[in-house]
Amino acid sequence: MLVQTRVASNGNEADTAAGTPASLTGLDEAEAQRRLARHGPNAVAGRRPRGLIDIVRGILHEPMFLLLLAAAGLYLVLGDIGEGLFMMAGALVTIGLVVLQEARSEQALAALRELAEPYARVIRGGAERRIPARDLVPGDLVLVGEGERLPADGILLAGDALTVDESALTGESVPVSKRPTPDGAGKATDPEPGGDDTPYLFAGTLNVRGQGMVHLMRTGAATRLGRIGASLAAIEDEPTLLQKTTGALITKLGALALGFCAIVAVTYGVLRGDWIGGMLSGITLAIALLPEEFPMVLAIFMALGAFRLARHNVLVRRAAVIETLGAATFLCVDKTGTLTENRMALTTVWRDGKAQDLRDSGELCAAMEPLRTALLASAVRPVDPMDKAIHEVRAQPPTELDGTGAPLRTYPLRPELLAFIQVWADPQGGVLYAAKGAPEAILRLCRMEDDQRAAMDRVVADLAGRGLRVLGVASARDTRDSATAPEALAFTFEGLIGFADPVRPDVPQAVAEAKRAGITVAMITGDYPATALEIARQAGIDTSAGVLTGREVAELDPEGLRELARRIRVFARIMPEQKLALVEALKANGAVVAMTGDGVNDAPALEAAHIGIAMGQRGTDVAREAADIVLLDDRFPSIIGGVRLGRRIFANLRKALTYVTAIHVPIAGLALLPILMGLPPILYPMHVILLELVIDPVCSLVFEGEPSERHAMEQPPRPATEPLFGTSQIVLGLLQGAVVLGAVFGLYVWTLNTGLPEVEARAAAFVALVLGNLVLALADAAEPGTSVFDRRRLAFWGIGAGAAVIVAMVLYVPPLASILRVSSPSLSWMAITVTIAVLAGGWFGLAKRFRSAGASSNEQRTSA
Incomplete structure (x- = not known):
């Protein structure tokens, strides 16, 4: 049977012989590549990544670079060609350095976009594959499951009656139903979204319930979503709160700098009669006052920080969450696939009072009927790990189970009935309903008496106590296929099946690390309480307070739930909507909550949590879109690794911003104080340019690459209300800068008072300022206990070597020395200069080492 559709409206014509839905073979790879x-x-058309021209254009709009270019132009107009060309070259090099760093950020963001690319399950050459959604073509057969977004426009060929949310295209909030059309022939050549009981599916819409197979008709720009791609591409990302705050600060400081520029120029001109010198001094002070590194540091840290997290399998969807990671105090995680290996193996079958271990060789006669029914109640093309485990048993002789055809009807899991039911044609006549699911749901379908239920509950508890995931199995027959609701039939209980899913070997160590870091780990699962307790015990989670079940959560008022949430760390039989109640209770207790989730109904809890964590492999698109970060490997240790990296990024970013504040104090002070005190100027715009060549890479490379603090994961989380850059950091930066300013200006005055020529005094002050800033950067960045020559500090030593070469050329190359108005002082003065600079910049590092040594000795005395 051939599916032939022609789309005249947009030029994307689906090929003839697009597939053979009857045999479900799909396209072969060669044909797919041709299409x-x-x-x-x-x-869909998106925003074009920033290229070099865009980056340069953005940089040239910054006040700092406009002032540099204005100063260079002023020198050229005054006729000092050498100084003007030097200024122009310095400005171009500074711009080039910033361009390189911005380009590095863009490369990191491009890599992140590639990691975040959606995938789709497609049938090609008769085999199911998982490929990037961008590689889909018209004619592909795509499998869609509950909670997934449709990757392209197509027709539903087979599967359940889907419930699809098309509000992204229609604006209607009520989902619509979609019915399969077995022959695959669409009646409309260009169907409109909306309307019930149609087979048409559209890219960007969300499959709320059911699973099926879709024959793709349009891809890319030809889809309904693609036609509005231009408007989507025009939507700009909102800056984070920190970026907005920083932008406002830069604007205020820019206005202040321009005001000072005017005041200094007028004062200099009036008092000294040198209006040109006044204009240059004013421009120098304005450049010195502008902390233009703030937005650059934030952008680079956020981009590279997110990229570092992605390399550890933590994909950041919202940059602001990097700030929050270090403050997390409570971590709620799923059991299956996060703490455990998600490698289900069907190991046990219970029937008629006897439990049989399928790993033992022997007859499986007693287990045959439950296994057969369980297979009939599993997806034909299994995705769920338990369905896969059941199919694996079928493939092993001597079971010889069937269930390889197609069911007449499927009833998916519902909150009110946690059982998956499929209807099959019975060769003996009539139809067979096969059900598997939560034991309590199966027992309800079987209409067992209370005493029978109590007995079965004890059996389930015994199996769950062994760490098994337990499902019930039941069947029912009807004389004909009349679409009878399962609840209306009396099911026959077939038995119980148990799955083993071992705890990942690296989980206990990660849980222990989280405890040392002051993070409470709780497990929230839909599994049986006894199973949850056993898995939690193996993982190292606190089980001393017992377990709280979903039924008990539903019966508690908010205050009661808050009280129990302070003690209990294991939550079992939890429905997705109850996760939201737990998140709200923990937040009310003052916790900073990280919550994992993978289902459609987990989205509210992920949105409500301070840090929503979605599963990248088994999670739904809804969960991923609601989450702040996505685990690419679904492993618990990756979460702890993300917290560790989050703390590192936060600490290093805070150090960088403190350093940026500190370095502008001596630069601004040395530009202003000589004017106020009637001394010769220390800094001219060309000196500031040379300083920027050192400062910019230090801010973005040295601090960003600094290794984690040695005891970062042995400290409690920082308070959630503590800002990234608050009063204490500003005060510290001002203090550090004031010390460097006092030392350098004192050296300058001392040299002048001793009769040293102005050009030598200026040289000594400039060398002290460069060296003092470098030493201060190392003192701020480096943590006690790590070697100063750690290989991860190669960037710092590279920048230091470059700075030494620049200073040497300035002092000992006569043309450069003439342009910068300096002359090399004597060796004795150079030794004094180096000593003063090292002490002025390094005092904070010594203070940190003494404090660290004191803290270590206190810990040793306490432990003794």
Whole structure:
């Protein structure tokens, strides 16, 4: 049977012989590649990444660089060609350095976009594959599950009756139903979104319930979503709160700098009669006052920090969450696939009072009927780990189970009935309903008496106590296929099946690390309480307070739930909506909550949590869109690794911003104080340019690459209300800068008073300022206990070597020395200069070492 559709409205013509839905073979790879070349990638038009021209244009709009260019132009107009050309070259080098760093950020963001690319399950050549959604082509057969977004426009061929949220295209909040059309023939050549009981599916819409197979008709720009791609591309990302705050600060300081520029120029001109010198001094002070590194540092840290997290399998969807990671105090995690290996193995079958271990060789006669029914109640193309485990048992003789055809009807899991039911044609006549699911749901379908339920509960508890995930299995027959609701039938209980899912070997160590870091770990699962307690015990989670079940959560008032949430760390039989109640209770207790989730109904809890964590492999698109970060490997240790990296990024960013504040104090002070005191100027714009060549890479490379603090994961989380850059950091930066300013200006006055020529005094002050800033950067960045020559500090030593070469050229190359109005002082004065600079910049590092040594000795005395 061939599916032939022609779309005249947009030029994307689906190929004839697009597939053979009857045999479900799909396209072969060669044909798929030909169509991909013809139709292009399945991607909606997005914003073009910033290229070099865009980056340069943005940099030239910054006040700092405008002032540099203005100063260079002023020198050229005054006729001092050498100084003007030097200023122009310095400005270009500074701009080039910033461009390189911005380009590095763009490369990191491009890599993140590639990691965040959605995937789709497609049938090609008769085999199911997982490929990037951008590689889909017209004619592909795509499998969609509950909670997934449709990757392209197509027709529903087979599967359940889907419930699809098309509000992204229609604006209607009520989901619509979609019915399969077995022959695959669409009646409309260009169908409109909306309307019930149609087979048409559209890119960007969300499958709320059911699973099925879709024959793709349009991809990329030809889809309904693609037609509005231009408007989507025009939507700009909102800056974070920190970026907005920083931008406002830069604006205020810019206005202040321009005001000072005017005041200094007028004062200099009036008092000294040198209006040109006044203009240059005013520009120098304005450049010195502008902390233009703030936005650059924030952008680079956020981009590279997110990239570092992605390399540890933590994909950041919202940059602001990097700030929050270090403050997390309570971590709520799923059991299956996060703490455990998600490698389900069907190991046990219970029937008629006897439990049989399938790993033992022997007859499986007693287990045959529950296994057969469980297979009939599993997806034909399994995705769920338990369904896969059941199929694996079927593939092993001597079970010889069937269930390889197609069911007549499927009833998916519902909150009110946690059982998956499929209806099959019975060769003996009538239909067979096969059900598997939570034991309590299966027992309800079987309409067991209370005493029978109590007995079965004890059996389930015994199996769950062994760490098994337990499901019930039941069946029912009907004389004909009349679409009877399962609850209306009396099911026959077939038995119980148990799955083993071992705890990941690296989980206990990660849980222990979280405890040392002051983070409470809780497990929230839909599994049986006894199973949850056993897995929690193996993982190292506190089980002393017992377990709280979903039924008990539903019966508690908010105050009662808050009280129990302070003590209990294991939550079992929890429905997705109850996760939200737990998040709210923990937040009310003052916790900073990180919550994992993977299902459609987990989205509210992920949104409500301070840090929503979605599963990248088994999670739904809804969960991923609601989350702040996505685990690419679904492993618990990756979460702890993300917290560790989050703390490192936060600490290093705070150090960098403190350093940026500190370095502008001596630069601004040395530009202003000589004018106020009637001394020869120390700094001219060309000196500031040379300083920027050192400062910019130090801010973005040295601090960003600094290793984690040695005891970072042995400290409690920082308070959630503590800002990244608050009063204490500003005061510290001002203090550090004031010390360097006092030392350098004192050296300058001392040299002048001893009769040293102005050019030598200026040289000594400039060398002291450069060296003092470098030493201060190392003192701020380095943590006690790590070697100063750690290989991860290669960037610092590289910048230091570059700065030494620049200073040497300035002092000992006559043309440069003439342009910068300096002359090399004597060796004795150079030794004094170096000593003063090291002490002025390094005192904070010594203070940190003494404090660290004192803290270590106190810990040793306490432990003794």
